[in-house]
Amino acid sequence: MSYENVPVIRRATVTPILIADPPLLNVQGVHQPYTPRTIVEIETSDGATGVGETYGDPAFLNLAREFASDVVGQPLTAANVVRWHNVVPGTSEKVRASVASAFEVACLDALGKHVGLPVHALLGGKVRDTVEYSAYLFYKWESHPSADAPADDWGAALDPDGIVKQARRFTDLYGFSSYKLKGGVFPPEEEIAAIRALAAAFPDRPLRLDPNGGWSVETSVRVAESLSGVLEYLEDPTLGVAGMSEVHRRTGVILATNMCVTAFSEIPSAFAASAVQVVLSDHHYWGGLLATRDLAAVCRTYGVGLSMHSNTHLGISLAAMTHVASTVPELLYACDTHRPWQTDDIITTPHTFVDGCLAVSDAPGLGIELDRSQLALLHDRWLHHEPMRSRDDAAAMRLADPSWQSPSLPRW
Amino acid sequence: MSYENVPVIRRATVTPILIADPPLLNVQGVHQPYTPRTIVEIETSDGATGVGETYGDPAFLNLAREFASDVVGQPLTAANVVRWHNVVPGTSEKVRASVASAFEVACLDALGKHVGLPVHALLGGKVRDTVEYSAYLFYKWESHPSADAPADDWGAALDPDGIVKQARRFTDLYGFSSYKLKGGVFPPEEEIAAIRALAAAFPDRPLRLDPNGGWSVETSVRVAESLSGVLEYLEDPTLGVAGMSEVHRRTGVILATNMCVTAFSEIPSAFAASAVQVVLSDHHYWGGLLATRDLAAVCRTYGVGLSMHSNTHLGISLAAMTHVASTVPELLYACDTHRPWQTDDIITTPHTFVDGCLAVSDAPGLGIELDRSQLALLHDRWLHHEPMRSRDDAAAMRLADPSWQSPSLPRW
Numbered sequence: 001m002s003y004e005n006v007p008v009i010r011r012a013t014v015t016p017i018l019i020a021d022p023p024l025l026n027v028q029g030v031h032q033p034y035t036p037r038t039i040v041e042i043e044t045s046d047g048a049t050g051v052g053e054t055y056g057d058p059a060f061l062n063l064a065r066e067f068a069s070d071v072v073g074q075p076l077t078a079a080n081v082v083r084w085h086n087v088v089p090g091t092s093e094k095v096r097a098s099v100a101s102a103f104e105v106a107c108l109d110a111l112g113k114h115v116g117l118p119v120h121a122l123l124g125g126k127v128r129d130t131v132e133y134s135a136y137l138f139y140k141w142e143s144h145p146s147a148d149a150p151a152d153d154w155g156a157a158l159d160p161d162g163i164v165k166q167a168r169r170f171t172d173l174y175g176f177s178s179y180k181l182k183g184g185v186f187p188p189e190e191e192i193a194a195i196r197a198l199a200a201a202f203p204d205r206p207l208r209l210d211p212n213g214g215w216s217v218e219t220s221v222r223v224a225e226s227l228s229g230v231l232e233y234l235e236d237p238t239l240g241v242a243g244m245s246e247v248h249r250r251t252g253v254i255l256a257t258n259m260c261v262t263a264f265s266e267i268p269s270a271f272a273a274s275a276v277q278v279v280l281s282d283h284h285y286w287g288g289l290l291a292t293r294d295l296a297a298v299c300r301t302y303g304v305g306l307s308m309h310s311n312t313h314l315g316i317s318l319a320a321m322t323h324v325a326s327t328v329p330e331l332l333y334a335c336d337t338h339r340p341w342q343t344d345d346i347i348t349t350p351h352t353f354v355d356g357c358l359a360v361s362d363a364p365g366l367g368i369e370l371d372r373s374q375l376a377l378l379h380d381r382w383l384h385h386e387p388m389r390s391r392d393d394a395a396a397m398r399l400a401d402p403s404w405q406s407p408s409l410p411r412w
Numbered sequence: 413m414s415y416e417n418v419p420v421i422r423r424a425t426v427t428p429i430l431i432a433d434p435p436l437l438n439v440q441g442v443h444q445p446y447t448p449r450t451i452v453e454i455e456t457s458d459g460a461t462g463v464g465e466t467y468g469d470p471a472f473l474n475l476a477r478e479f480a481s482d483v484v485g486q487p488l489t490a491a492n493v494v495r496w497h498n499v500v501p502g503t504s505e506k507v508r509a510s511v512a513s514a515f516e517v518a519c520l521d522a523l524g525k526h527v528g529l530p531v532h533a534l535l536g537g538k539v540r541d542t543v544e545y546s547a548y549l550f551y552k553w554e555s556h557p558s559a560d561a562p563a564d565d566w567g568a569a570l571d572p573d574g575i576v577k578q579a580r581r582f583t584d585l586y587g588f589s590s591y592k593l594k595g596g597v598f599p600p601e602e603e604i605a606a607i608r609a610l611a612a613a614f615p616d617r618p619l620r621l622d623p624n625g626g627w628s629v630e631t632s633v634r635v636a637e638s639l640s641g642v643l644e645y646l647e648d649p650t651l652g653v654a655g656m657s658e659v660h661r662r663t664g665v666i667l668a669t670n671m672c673v674t675a676f677s678e679i680p681s682a683f684a685a686s687a688v689q690v691v692l693s694d695h696h697y698w699g700g701l702l703a704t705r706d707l708a709a710v711c712r713t714y715g716v717g718l719s720m721h722s723n724t725h726l727g728i729s730l731a732a733m734t735h736v737a738s739t740v741p742e743l744l745y746a747c748d749t750h751r752p753w754q755t756d757d758i759i760t761t762p763h764t765f766v767d768g769c770l771a772v773s774d775a776p777g778l779g780i781e782l783d784r785s786q787l788a789l790l791h792d793r794w795l796h797h798e799p800m801r802s803r804d805d806a807a808a809m810r811l812a813d814p815s816w817q818s819p820s821l822p823r824w
Contacts, residue, residue: 001538001539001540001541002541002774003774004774004775005528005529005530005533005774005775005776006529006530006533006774075537077529077532077533077536077537077538111529111533115527115528115529116417116527117417117418117489117523117527118417118418120489121417121418121489121523122534124489124702125487125489126413126489127413128413129413129414264709264712264713265713267713268713268714268715272684290536290705293702293705293706293709294705294706294709294712294713295709297676297705297706297707297709297710298709298710298713300676300706301676301677301679301680301706301710302680303680362414362415362416362417362418363416363417364417
């Protein structure tokens, strides 16, 4: 294809890294001391650079390396081309989309810097100056069970008091006024008690509970009825369209998901069954920032809400999330982010939450700068911690409980 | 909202014009000798300019004038803001969207010129270098019945031979190899005969027939069965979701529409009923180029095809159509355009069809330049032909047939 007026990608670099992660608990186990991410850098023929970030497990990393050689020589604007790139047969849709997203974000960053426009302006323009995020509360241990793991000063949170204390610290430090608890860790009654404690401590603040599909339909219905009027939404209480649909039908609770609907192909049947009322977008596995706008269009058309999912990530992805969220008028829920839990970052000026919000950058591109010394440090960590290169929450749990296996769901 | 790095709109101008139109027949009557359009120009604080074009009837023109004062002071990138602008209560969704689209296109044109990028690059990047258009065949009279009307040299086309002759000229002049006949003018048997004549003259070329909802369900079924295997698709044979759905269910014919589904709010029920298999996008009344991408996303997700509708238009809109079409991977049908029928244009270098296609411009913005002398001429025409300021195909028909009334549909 011909492209005048647009720089060509001259170089693409993929760097695997490990970032430190606290011992955060979920239905599968516990976060490992380090979690892998893939950092993508591109450079154009006229010297503009752009960065992107995605999952770091081997399937993602290997495909990213293939992409890196494929995109050389392509025009910078070809977000569409990257997105629809006909890549390695056999890789899953989620892996392809997640890898493409890192290159798309890097292209948009570089294009924005090349022309002097913020990324949001390349997505149609922001409709708000700040994007609100929610506090992502986790049951957690005080420390990882391995001696050489990174430490944190958040302390343990294993009961309602611990969760309220954690929420208070999130609010004191960052001003969050919306709270999501990662559930599926303890029997549902304990998690109901934690939500009730949050509701008492933070009256009228939006509250969410996400057991990652850990409950049966009956348990989900029981929790939904017990917390009727207390939750802003219940996230993935149970797995699958049929179960989610039944929970909604029987209780009327608003159900959000990043498990029941994770790709465009899953939308029609789930929407038809009223299985989800809020889709949690994630620009990584939905395929990029343009794809996130596409998802928003589908949700808007079908009267389904939109919020934003987060996995463990760094400041590059947080910048990308903030840009795209700023352009979607109906994204009115506070977005999820794990960001405060990770003290590592690879941008020179990490984001600062004020009143639970991030300011939308008007600087060219994503408005961030890669911190090369940090990148080198975290890559070196990747080189020297081979067992951490695949995320495995069950393996991490076995350090504390040798008999632990990923539970078959529903667990309760 | 704060906007650094982005120029602000300093001036917005709205100019009503009349463009000459041949006596093209449809189910409502005949095109008037002149048809109204609204031309939008914006200028930014740093002198970048952009143009857009939309419908010209008074409701559109008046709202465009309100928009023109509202957008002054807004940042150039605020395509979203323009699109979602909370405008004059009481105006219809279609009018609001159509007016917003002209401003959105003008903003994208100016932004592209400001930063040196083609509009398609502001929409995610083109995925093809050319966009194919189809020949838009019309039954037509040799001339308008009024003496002072503009003349054309296409001659009459009132039977199968005339339509084939017209199609041949389209192909000879522009290389079109896909043909759409505007039907609903003569009894269905005559139009079936015209399609059969086209199929004989142009074997294996895609053919379409569009009676604008002029037929009953029974007539539609009869035509669909009669032309089984001959048509690429049948466009709006009958009005409404129920009727379209029944025609598709009984015949299996692929149904396209620009009447049954014309706004996002109409999509869910129509898709659920399998009433349409191809949506004809129109960036004017769908609300702009970003909205067209949104429509494409919804269609892709639901497995519904996408093609492109045209109303009488000039080169500004043709440029906008070509840019957005170039960015949508699944827009694989030849797009409709009335363009060859209008000899007027208001761009300095009118588009040239080669092999039925237009090259996608890589020049900054839309890649066109407003011809100010032509704009002045066509505006002067608007000033001096007050009766033509509203499009009224039935009124035009009454000049030849004083008893003519817009038929109540279905006509057959």
